[in-house]
Amino acid sequence: MTDVGYIGLGNMGASMVRRLLEQGHSVTVWNRSGRPVDELSKLGAVRAGSVAEAFAAGPVFSMLADDAAVDAVFDDATLAAAGAGAVHVNMATISVDAAKRQAERHKAAGVSYVASPVMGRPEMAAAGKLNLLVAGDDATITSLSPILDDLGGRVWRLGDTPERANLTKIAMNYLVIHALVAMSESIALAEKHGLAGKDLVELFSQTVLPGPVYTGYGTAIAGKKYVPAGFATVLGLKDLGLAAGAAAAVSLNLPTIDAIKDIFTAAIKDGYGEQDWAAIAETVRNP
Incomplete structure (x- = not known):
C-alpha cells in the first residue's frame, strides 16, 4: 500500500x-x-x-x-x-x-x-x-x-483552487453552528415547559430534521453528554471568526453571527471551552 x-x-x-x-x-x-x-x-x-x-x-x-x-x-x-x-x-x-x-x-x-x-x-x-x-x-x-x-x-x-475547499468548510460549519443554537433553544424551551428534551429530539430527528447533525447533537444536548469532545467549543468560536472574516472580505452582513458569538463566548467563560461544542446548550439553558 x-x-x-x-x-x-x-x-x-x-x-x-x-x-x-x-x-x-x-x-x-x-x-x-x-x-x-x-x-x-x-x-x-x-x-x-x-x-x-x-x-x-x-x-x-x-x-x-x-x-x-x-x-x-x-x-x-x-x-x-x-x-x-x-x-x-x-x-x-x-x-x-x-x-x-x-x-x-x-x-x-x-x-x-x-x-x-x-x-x-x-x-x-x-x-x-x-x-x-x-x-x-x-x-x-x-x-x-x-x-x-x-x-x-x-x-x-x-x-x-485550494481555498474553495476551505470556504466550503467554513460555510458548512457555520450551518452546523446554527443547528446547534436552534436545537439548544428549542430543547430548552420544551424543558422549561415540562417536556422531555429527548422526546423533542426523537420527534424532529425522525420527521422534519433527519440526519447526523440533528440526531447526534440533539441526543447529546438532551442527555447533557459533552465529553469526550468530538469538536471543542473553543474551535467552534474559532470557526465563527473564520466565517466573519470570509463575509467581511465580500462585504456580506451575517445578521446572526454576533449573537451566536456571544453564546460561544459565554459557554467558554462558563467552563465548556474544551467540551463538545454542543455544550453551548448549557449556556442557553442557564443564561
Missing part, C-alpha cells in the same frame, strides 16, 4: 492515522508534542524526527488546529527542505486568507498543495466515513485517490 506522512495528531488526526494503518498503509508521523506519536508508534506508525522526515516518507497529510499552527509548521524553510515534487494535503479548517497564503508558499517551493478539510467526527474518521472537501491540482488529487478513498466515505472535488 501507499507510504504516507501525517502531521498533527489530535483527536481527528490520530483517528485518521489509525484508519490508514488498519488499511495497510505505512504511515510516518510527526507531532509537536510526543505523546500521540508514542501511542501511534505502538500501532505500527513510524516516528519522524522532523517534518522533513515525514515528507521523505511520501505525500504528507496534516490536521492542525488553526491558521497560526499551519503557518508555523509549514513555513518557507520547511517547504524548501521538502523539495520540489513533494506533496502536502492540508486537512485543517483555516481561513480563506491563510489558504491562499499557503498555496502561494507551496508553489514558490515547488511543493504540490491540496486542501482537504473534512466533515465528520473522530469516530467517522476511524471508520473511513468522513466527507472530504478537496480542491487543488486535479492530477495530484487523482494520484492521492488510494489514500483519500480509505479516509472518506465520499470525496467532494471542488475545483483546482
Whole structure:
C-alpha cells in the first residue's frame, strides 16, 4: 500500500492515522508534542524526527488546529527542505486568507498543495466515513485517490483552487453552528415547559430534521453528554471568526453571527471551552 506522512495528531488526526494503518498503509508521523506519536508508534506508525522526515516518507497529510499552527509548521524553510515534487494535503479548517497564503508558499517551493478539510467526527474518521472537501491540482488529487478513498466515505472535488475547499468548510460549519443554537433553544424551551428534551429530539430527528447533525447533537444536548469532545467549543468560536472574516472580505452582513458569538463566548467563560461544542446548550439553558 501507499507510504504516507501525517502531521498533527489530535483527536481527528490520530483517528485518521489509525484508519490508514488498519488499511495497510505505512504511515510516518510527526507531532509537536510526543505523546500521540508514542501511542501511534505502538500501532505500527513510524516516528519522524522532523517534518522533513515525514515528507521523505511520501505525500504528507496534516490536521492542525488553526491558521497560526499551519503557518508555523509549514513555513518557507520547511517547504524548501521538502523539495520540489513533494506533496502536502492540508486537512485543517483555516481561513480563506491563510489558504491562499499557503498555496502561494507551496508553489514558490515547488511543493504540490491540496486542501482537504473534512466533515465528520473522530469516530467517522476511524471508520473511513468522513466527507472530504478537496480542491487543488486535479492530477495530484487523482494520484492521492488510494489514500483519500480509505479516509472518506465520499470525496467532494471542488475545483483546482485550494481555498474553495476551505470556504466550503467554513460555510458548512457555520450551518452546523446554527443547528446547534436552534436545537439548544428549542430543547430548552420544551424543558422549561415540562417536556422531555429527548422526546423533542426523537420527534424532529425522525420527521422534519433527519440526519447526523440533528440526531447526534440533539441526543447529546438532551442527555447533557459533552465529553469526550468530538469538536471543542473553543474551535467552534474559532470557526465563527473564520466565517466573519470570509463575509467581511465580500462585504456580506451575517445578521446572526454576533449573537451566536456571544453564546460561544459565554459557554467558554462558563467552563465548556474544551467540551463538545454542543455544550453551548448549557449556556442557553442557564443564561
